[in-house]
Amino acid sequence: MATLRPGSAEEAGLSRSGLYRAVREGRLTRVARGIYLPADADVADWDWIEAATRRPNATICLASALAHHELTDEIPAALDIAIPRGSRTPASDGAIAWHQFDRATFDIGRKEIPIPGTDQTVWIYSPERSIADAFRLRGEVGYELAREALKEWLRRGGKPARLMEMASRLPRAQSPVLQALEALA
Template sequence: MSTLRPGTAERAGLSRSALYRAAREGRLERIARGIYLPADAPAADWDWIEAATRRPDATICLASALAYHELTDTIPAALDVAIPRGSRAPASTGAIAWHQFDRTTFDIGREEIPIPGTDQSIGIYSPERSIADTFRLRSEVGYELSREALKEWLRRGGKPAQLMEIASRLPRAKSPVLQALEVLA
């Protein structure tokens, strides 16, 4: 099911006033400021929908990506979303933490996944990229998160060469990842 916004309501055959009226009558559900879904739409993660709607290049990263890949037991307080550095972080009503990543490395390890219950997709970083990013940004996310994710990834059969290939392409990631791999090996 596609989201509706006041600016795109006409494509769905609704005027702006009809969109707002449908929301007041309960036929549309307001999931965030200016973003609506049909009330009978299947259950979906509203933060994912809001991030993907506000920024088409939104990419789930850090602890949220590790949680998606089941590499951590940590439940993030907010959805960690990366956008290219220099982009304006959108105002959001959901629990979304916007992070700005370097444009030259933004697409490394990035893939698109469908948002369950909708016809939208959102970017997410691979397990290897997510682990390298948590080591790179360990002062923000904590060293324990990176170490535990790395241990779980290795336990599942992760290949250190793949991780080092990604880490060597990211600033400030190669050395801490290599040191952690040496300690754990």
Template sequence: MEALRPKGAPDAGLSKSALYRAARAGEYDRIARGIYRPADAPAADWDWIEAAARRADATICLTSALAIHDLTDTIPDTLDVAIPRGARIPATQAAISWHLFAKETFDLGRTQIPIPGAELQIGLYSPQRCIVDAFRLRGDVGHDLGREALQEWLRRGGKPAQLIAIAARLPRAKGPILQALELLA
């Protein structure tokens, strides 16, 4: 079911006050400030719903995306979400780490995926983009994350040329990727 916001309540046949009463009565779950979902809706990740409801261009990145692609054993304690640099970082109740990525390269390796159990979609970076970002931002995410993900990706048959093509388009990425590939070869 779609996340419902008070301003969209009339589209669902409710007034704002009726939505609030329904939420108090247990007919709607309050996901976050201003975001509600029917209580009988299928199970869904509320953090994903909040990120997608707050920013249509929200894109799962870094450790969170590597975990989705099963390229790391690290369990992220927050949802890593990228938005274009210059955008306002939304206030959220969920455990979301917002990252600002350059507008010119924001869509590189980005796809939209449906949020399971919801009618919303959220962006997700490709495994190759996530590995390159882990090397590029190794000072923030740690040096081991990128190496671990790269080793697993290569073990599954990943092609180094794909990584180098993406790394060449992102700042501070090509050198560390080439060094890591050299060491692993």
């Protein structure tokens, strides 16, 4: 199901007032400020929808990406979303933690995935990028998150050479990743 916004209501055959009337009548559900879904839409993660709608380049990162890849048991309190450094951080209603990543490395390890229950997509970082980010931002996310994700990734057959190649492309990642790999060896 496609999201509706006041600016795109006409494309769906609704005026702005018709959009708000549909919300009052229960035909549309408010996902976040200015974002609506049909009331009969499939169940979906509203934070993912809000992030993808507010920022087309929004990328799931850090603990949220590690949780999606099933590399941590931690349940993030908020959806971790990366946007390019210098971008305006959107105001949001949901539990979204916006992180600004360097534009030069922003696209490394990204892929687009569908948002379950919708026809929208959102970007997410690969397991290798997410682990490298957790190590380089360990002061922000905690060292345990990075170490436990690395252990699980290795247990599942992750290739250290691929991880080191990813870490070498990111600032402040190569040394802590290498140290952790050596400690686990």
